[in-house]
Amino acid sequence: NAGVTQTPKFRVLKTGQSMTLLCAQDMNHEYMYWYRQDPGMGLRLIHYSVGEGTTAKGEVPDGYNVSRLKKQNFLLGLESAAPSQTSVYFCASSYSTGETQYFGPGTRLLVL
Amino acid sequence: AQSVTQLDSHVSVSEGTPVLLRCNYSSSYSPSLFWYVQHPNKGLQLLLKYTSAATLVKGINGFEAEFKKSETSFHLTKPSAHMSDAAEYFCVVSLKNTGFQKLVFGTGTRLLVSP
Numbered sequence: 001n002a003g004v005t006q007t008p009k010f011r012v013l014k015t016g017q018s019m020t021l022l023c024a025q026d027m028n029h030e031y032m033y034w035y036r037q038d039p040g041m042g043l044r045l046i047h048y049s050v051g052e053g054t055t056a057k058g059e060v061p062d063g064y065n066v067s068r069l070k071k072q073n074f075l076l077g078l079e080s081a082a083p084s085q086t087s088v089y090f091c092a093s094s095y096s097t098g099e100t101q102y103f104g105p106g107t108r109l110l111v112l
Numbered sequence: 113a114q115s116v117t118q119l120d121s122h123v124s125v126s127e128g129t130p131v132l133l134r135c136n137y138s139s140s141y142s143p144s145l146f147w148y149v150q151h152p153n154k155g156l157q158l159l160l161k162y163t164s165a166a167t168l169v170k171g172i173n174g175f176e177a178e179f180k181k182s183e184t185s186f187h188l189t190k191p192s193a194h195m196s197d198a199a200e201y202f203c204v205v206s207l208k209n210t211g212f213q214k215l216v217f218g219t220g221t222r223l224l225v226s227p
Contacts, residue, residue, distance in 0.1 A: 041219060042217030042218055042219045043156075045214065056212075090155060092156075094213075097212050097213040098213045099213075100146075100161060103156040105153075106154075
C-alpha cells in the first residue's frame with residue numbers, strides 16, 4: 001500500500017516548456033487535489049476532482065490544467081511554464097469531502 | 113469567510129521542554145480543524161483532527177490540541193519535545209455544511225529543537 005505517489009520528484013523547465021505531473025493513489029479515494037506550496041504562504045489549492053472524469057478549479061488555477069481519466073490518477077499539466085510557477089507541488093486524496101486528506105511527497109519544480 | 117492564523121513563524125525549544133504552537137481561526141460555521149506536520153523534503157502528515165466531538169484532541173507522537181470556541185483558538189501542545197519533532201507544522205481549517213471541503217492552510221510554524 002503505497003498511499004499517494006507523485007512523479008517526478010524534481011524537474012527543471014525553461015520558460016515556455018510544457019510538462020505533466022502525475023499523481024497516483026491506491027486507497028480507492030474519490031477526491032483528489034493539487035496544491036502548490038510557496039514560502040510563507042502555506043498550501044494553496046490549484047484544482048481538485050470529486051470523482052473519475054470530474055475536475056474543478058481551486059484558488060489558483062490559472063496556467064494549469066488537470067485530468068482525471070482514471071479514479072486512481074490525477075494529472076496536472078503546465079502548457080507553457082512561467083517562472084512564477086516555480087514551486088513545490090503536492091497531490092492529496094481523500095475518501096470523501098470532510099475526511100482526512102493524504103498527501104504525496106511532493107514535486108519540486110524550477111522554471112528558469 | 114474563514115481563515116487561519118499561525119501566530120509564530122518559528123518556535124525554538126530545547127529537547128525535553130514543552131512545545132506550544134499557536135493557531136487562531138475565524139469561521140462563519142462550526143469548523144473542522146487539523147494540524148499537519150511536514151518534515152524536511154517530505155509530504156504533509158496528519159497529526160490530529162477536531163470535528164466537534166471532544167474539545168481536547170489527542171494525536172500521534174504525543175501531540176494534542178484543544179479547541180476553544182470562546183478564544184477561536186486551536187493550539188498544539190506536547191509536554192516534552194524530542195529532536196525528531198523538528199519540522200514545519202500547519203494549522204488547517206475547513207468548512208462544514210458545504211458540498212466541498214476546502215482546506216485553508218496557515219502559513220506554517222517551523223519548530224526547532226536543540227539538544
